[in-house]
Amino acid sequence: MTSTSSQPTDAAPIVACTISRDVQNFDLLIEDMEILLGEDWGDLGFDEALPFMSQDEAQDLEFVALAIDAIDEPDLPLLTGIIKGAKVRDIKVILIADDVTPASLHQLLRAGADEFIPYPLPEGELAQAVERIRAKPEPVAPAGEAGVQAEQPQQVKLKGGGDGVLIAVQGLAGGAGATTVAVNLAYELATMGKDKTPRVCLIDLGLQFGSIATYLDLPRRDTVFELLSDVESMDGDSFGQALVSFEGKLQVFTSPADILPLDMIGPTEVKRILDVAREHFDYVIVDMPPALTNWTETVLVEAQIYLALVELDMRSAQNVLRLKRVLQGEELPFDKIRFALNRAPKFTDLQGKSRVKRMADSLGIALTLQFPDGGRAVMQACDHGLPLATHAAKNPLRKELMKLAGQLTQIGADDAEAA
Numbered sequence: 001m002t003s004t005s006s007q008p009t010d011a012a013p014i015v016a017c018t019i020s021r022d023v024q025n026f027d028l029l030i031e032d033m034e035i036l037l038g039e040d041w042g043d044l045g046f047d048e049a050l051p052f053m054s055q056d057e058a059q060d061l062e063f064v065a066l067a068i069d070a071i072d073e074p075d076l077p078l079l080t081g082i083i084k085g086a087k088v089r090d091i092k093v094i095l096i097a098d099d100v101t102p103a104s105l106h107q108l109l110r111a112g113a114d115e116f117i118p119y120p121l122p123e124g125e126l127a128q129a130v131e132r133i134r135a136k137p138e139p140v141a142p143a144g145e146a147g148v149q150a151e152q153p154q155q156v157k158l159k160g161g162g163d164g165v166l167i168a169v170q171g172l173a174g175g176a177g178a179t180t181v182a183v184n185l186a187y188e189l190a191t192m193g194k195d196k197t198p199r200v201c202l203i204d205l206g207l208q209f210g211s212i213a214t215y216l217d218l219p220r221r222d223t224v225f226e227l228l229s230d231v232e233s234m235d236g237d238s239f240g241q242a243l244v245s246f247e248g249k250l251q252v253f254t255s256p257a258d259i260l261p262l263d264m265i266g267p268t269e270v271k272r273i274l275d276v277a278r279e280h281f282d283y284v285i286v287d288m289p290p291a292l293t294n295w296t297e298t299v300l301v302e303a304q305i306y307l308a309l310v311e312l313d314m315r316s317a318q319n320v321l322r323l324k325r326v327l328q329g330e331e332l333p334f335d336k337i338r339f340a341l342n343r344a345p346k347f348t349d350l351q352g353k354s355r356v357k358r359m360a361d362s363l364g365i366a367l368t369l370q371f372p373d374g375g376r377a378v379m380q381a382c383d384h385g386l387p388l389a390t391h392a393a394k395n396p397l398r399k400e401l402m403k404l405a406g407q408l409t410q411i412g413a414d415d416a417e418a419a
Contacts, residue, residue: 013060016041016130019049019082020067026119029067029096032126046078050085063092063133065126066108067119070099076107083111092133096121102263109229116258129258164201164278165408168303170288172319176309177342179206180378181371182287183215184398187387188405189283190250198282198409201243203253203273205299206289207262210255217385218244220257228256231269239276251281262293270295274302283408292323297332305408307369308337312345312355320363344370369404372396 016037020026023043033041044052044064052058064086068079086093095108098119109116115129167185171178182202190200204210207228213220223242227234243251253273265273277284286299300306308323310316320339327334345352360367374388374397381391388398 014040014042014057015060015062016064017044017049017052017061018042018065018067019044019046021046021072023067025069026067026096026098028119028121029065029126032121033065036127036130046072046075046082049082053085053089053091058089058091061089061091063094063114063130065094065096066113067096068098068100068108069119070101073100073104076104079108080111083108083113087112094126094129094133102261102266105261106229106264109225116260118259118261122259125259164199164281164284165305166274166278166284166286166299166303167305167307167408168286168288168299169307169309171290171309172323173311173313173316174290176311176316177371177378178290178307178309179211179215179287180382180397181307181309181340181342181401182285183212184388184401185405186283186285187246187250187389188398188402189285189408191389192402192405192409197249199251199280200249200283200285201251201253201277201281203277203284203286204255205270205286206255207260207264208255208289209259210287210289211382212252212287213244213254215382215385216246216250216252216387218246218252218254220254222257224254225256225258225260228260228265228269231265231272234272234276236276236280239273239280253277262289262291265295267295267298270298271302274299292326297330300332300336303336306337308339309342310339310367311342312352312359317359317363320365324363324365338369339365339367340369340371341367342371343373346372371400374398 016033018026018029018033018041020043023030049064053061053064064082066079066082072079083093083095092115093113094115094117095105095113096117096119097105097108105116114133117125117129169178169182169185186200186202189198192198202212204212206212212218221242221244223238227238227242239253243253246252274284274286286303288296288299308320310320323337324334327337341356345356347353356367356370374392374395377392377395378388378397381388384391388395388401392398
């Protein structure tokens with residue numbers, strides 16, 4: 001197979017190379033490379049990579065795809081050297097990892113890899129990564145020219161000295177509406193105050209499929225990934241650079257542009273992010289991933305309010321029982337979780353109200369917080385990247401979230417007066 005040869009052909013220059021211990025272990029990578037580049041790519045071993053990149057034949061090399069698995073982790077210094085060598089030669093690096101520990105992944109990303117893709121490769125992900133690294137950066141106008149402010153991303157300036165209320169939101173079943181509730185509750189809190197507007201930060205910890213950026217039509221900044229890669233050195237300024245402002249009212253920490261392992265960050269890193277956010281904001285709303293992670297306990301312990309979204313169905317009931325069993329088995333504060341029923345039956349639906357009561361009694365939980373079904377307007381608002389307050393102000397779900405935001409604001413005001 002000519003495409004796996006490290007020597008270029010006379011027909012066309014090699015524009016990319018895979019670098020691996022054995023490329024045959026990454027058959028999906030071979031297929032995607034052939035689809036993207038035809039015969040204009042080669043394959044290198046770890047020991048061959050740096051010598052080849054120094055040759056004249058590599059002058060047309062645009063990127064290398066460094067493919068590794070768990071067996072390659074002892075060679076971490078060599079792999080780091082390959083990435084740094086490619087960066088010195090202005091060659092982009094796409095890191096493809098299969099079953100690699102977060103610590104090793106973190107070190108390789110810090111070495112300068114431009115893109116990360118988990119293996120097996122998601123459909124079309126390699127093509128998208130290549131498209132991103134080939135995209136030309138937007139020209140930056142010289143200082144003093146008109147339009148400079150428009151071209152520069154707006155940086156959020158933060159004020160310290162706060163002690164924000166931490167509110168976590170997690171769905172216990174797919175499609176339970178946790179992100180919708182988190183986004184709209186954050187917006188209602190940010191616009192609730194008349195005399196003094198609360199400072200509100202919305203954090204998306206769904207490192208893989210977080211959709212807050214989509215629901216508010218916001219860009220996903222590269223600085224989010226950079227911050228997550230080095231949380232230890234994060235301060236208020238670097239945290240502010242990773243935030244995106246929505247209408248100047250709500251500051252948002254979006255999920256990364258690329259899919260990352262949920263255990264790329266641990267309890268220490270998550271607590272650091274939450275501490276910095278609470279120091280600079282009055283309310284911090286965290287949209288949790290649907291999975292339990294090694295840092296879920298951190299958020300549960302730190303949060304003043306932990307909302308768990310369920311629906312009136314068997315899957316939600318079973319998941320509540322499973323969650324209850326694991327938390328109580330680990331002696332974690334299950335009673336701290338406040339369950340919220342989404343798409344609750346209407347006031348006139350007596351049969352539905354009876355089902356809600358039976359569900360709560362059988363699970364041993366309270367379902368005092370119930371959100372009505374907002375209908376198609378909710379999905380339309382999410383697709384248009386708008387909060388319900390803007391898209392459908394009279395929607396029943398919006399009214400209930402506005403009521404909840406008012407209660408939270410009043411509690412905060414009472415606590416401030418008591419202090």
